């Protein structure tokens with residue numbers, strides 16, 4: 059056994075240390091009661107965050123410049139979501155999922171064929187389904203709602219509720235645009251990614 063040599067003076071707290079000289083905050087009878095309450099609140103907040111993390115999923119396809127992947131990454135950071143390509147996401151994954159983001163670059167006015175097939179073949183069986191949002195990057199995101207429409211209709215037909223849609227500009231060097239240095243250089247930029255994070259925060263709420 060090791061005997062610790064301590065100086066009795068060291069065990070005394072300095073004057074006032076460890077003693078509450080003020081009244082507990084309003085609504086509490088004592089400091090311990092207050093401490094217990096805030097620690098319970100912190101625990102509840104952490105549990106909520108952990109549940110959100112376990113239950114958010116992003117399924118997307120990004121093939122041109124990884125523009126959509128960057129947006130997905132920003133959203134996943136907020137949602138602490140798993141990111142998967144459609145081909146790597148079996149439908150069983152949805153059973154444990156509460157919030158599902160579906161995203162793609164736009165190619166000739168459509169979402170990527172792999173993502174489209176994944177959505178088209180989603181099982182429409184009854185039972186709890188995740189809430190869904192759609193996101194995309196494109197050369198001309200002003201038309202995004204038009205390009206998202208087939209996805210939205212297919213999802214709604216299968217009983218999914220589509221909460222909202224997000225779209226932003228993506229660097230585009232398709233065909234002749236390449237000769238001119240491309241369209242939307244440097245997009246998605248920091249501002250686009252900030253908006254993607256804010257959008258994701260709204261989806262959680």
Ligand SMILES: Cc1cc2nc3c(=O)[nH]c(=O)nc-3n(C[C@H](O)[C@H](O)[C@H](O)COP(=O)(O)O)c2cc1C
Nearest residue numbers: 120121122123124125126163164166167197198228
């Ligand atoms: C083959 C091809 C076709 C495209 N077609 C369109 C289009 O119809 N409309 C549009 O706004 N952008 C179009 N784009 C631009 C892409 O949508 C844009 O660059 C997008 O950000 C790519 O996303 P990604 O890097 O995640 O693949 C096209 C790009 C490519 C390579």
